Amino acid sequence: MRTDATEGAGDTMITPSEPGDGRPDPSLSALMSERRQLVNLAYRLLGSLAEAEDAVQETYARWYTLSSQQRQAIESPGAWLTKVAGRICLNLLSSARARRENYVGDWIPEPLPEPAEWSGGRAGGATIDPADRVTLDESINMAFLVVLESMTPAERVAFILHDVFRYPFAEVADIVGRTPAACRQLASSARRRIRTSRTPAPPTARQAAIVRNFKQAWEAKDIHALIGLLDPNVTATGDSGGLATTVRRPVEGAEQIARGLVDLVGRLADLTILERTVNGQPGLVAQQDGVTVTVYAFDIAGDRITRIWAVRNPEKLRPWTAGHSTRHHVEDRPPARSDVRQL
Known part of the structure; x- marks a missing residue:
């Protein structure tokens, strides 16, 4: 599965350390190199940085509940982490609709500053790991995120995974729990929503x-x-x-x-x-x-x-x-x- 689909989202760096059975065992640094990719994905899916951070934390927690033998049997830890994060976000999106019905007033996606602002002392002076930043591109602007809010959870996940992160529909299907053909239709429906709701922006x-x-x-x-x-x-x-x-x-x-x-x-x-x-x-x-x-x-x-x-x-x-x-x-x-x- 792709883990470099968006610029600056973090490259896959699986460092083998030969355990007793000879299977590669990803190091902690290799696993954590996936974090930026996962936060980028989760924020676009959820529209909330706080929820994205929680989803990624839960993803890593599930990894470490696996036995050593189970982890060593996973061919691509990056693909496994992405699959689990996608499923967690899909579940959160399904429950978010009910939560937002009780939200006071209108719910707007959480706004993000540019990286220089984020790390420039305006966040209480705290040092923020660059891996926790979200890569800013067209798929992150507020108008785009607001349109995503009108989609069904399955539409949103299929569209973001395929159209933004370039995952093939076969892998999207494994995350969404539907057939590749169904995921293709979900992404197509989401694409129509984007086209009908947005007008070309000036430079x-x-x-x-x-x-x-x-x-x-x-x-x-x-x-x-x-x-x-x-x-x-x-x-x-x-x-x-x-x-x-x-x-x-x-x-x-x-x-x-x-x-x-x-x-x-x-x-x-x-x-x-x-x-x-x-x-x-x-x-x-x-x-x-x-x-x-x-x-x-x-x-x-x-x-x-x-x-x-x-x-x-x-x-x-x-x-x-x-x-x-x-x-x-x-x-x-x-x-x-x-x-x-x-x-």
Whole structure:
């Protein structure tokens, strides 16, 4: 099975250490070299870095529950780990639908900074293993991940494994538990969803210019300039998980969103807006007292912003926060409100 399907995802390095029966026994370093590949796969499947890390941890736990003889009998440990991780993610996706029905407000995939930001001291000064980073490419941008959320678990797994990681359908079938022909149909259905829901994005430099103009108009409280940068049918969605103030339902319309943003920056004098890369694309980060409180991702068509995603759930902002443990301080956050001013 392929383990180098995505650039930077980690190469297979199985180092033999001849045990008594002469069979190669993969070393710990060889097994851990698969970690980046597994995290890359799990994040794309689950849309949550925290859940991806848990899935990968569970994958390794299952490996070490095998006896020494069972491990030595596995021809490709990398293929075995990928198969188990895929099945764990498939099960998590099936249960996630039920969990997200009880989620407070809308659920947005967890946003990720670019690797330099991740390891540049903005994650509480902690040293983060490069193997834990997710490779940023087109399959990681927010618009793409949001479309994946509309797929069935089997569609999502078949599509990501085949179209993104280039696994043959015979191997996808072994993970999904269906025939290769059925997996081919699942991937085809997922592909149609992608095509019908997405519009061609402008070049990255153009996107960055539009986001920069949006930031400047927002800081200047220029409602007319903001409206000019927003598509008339633009939609803004907030995600707090009930742990921060945000809109409880998507807000539609350029004027309503522009006025809400201007009201927000007018009431919060200590709000700092920074240009940052969000899931590989130009985005914005809002900070208060030097701490990231909101990450904004955008979908852009032509010269207009068509979608805005505002992630405020502190549990989804771990890689963005500096010197604060969001897992230990979420109880200090006020409850979510239905208020456009908290976008």
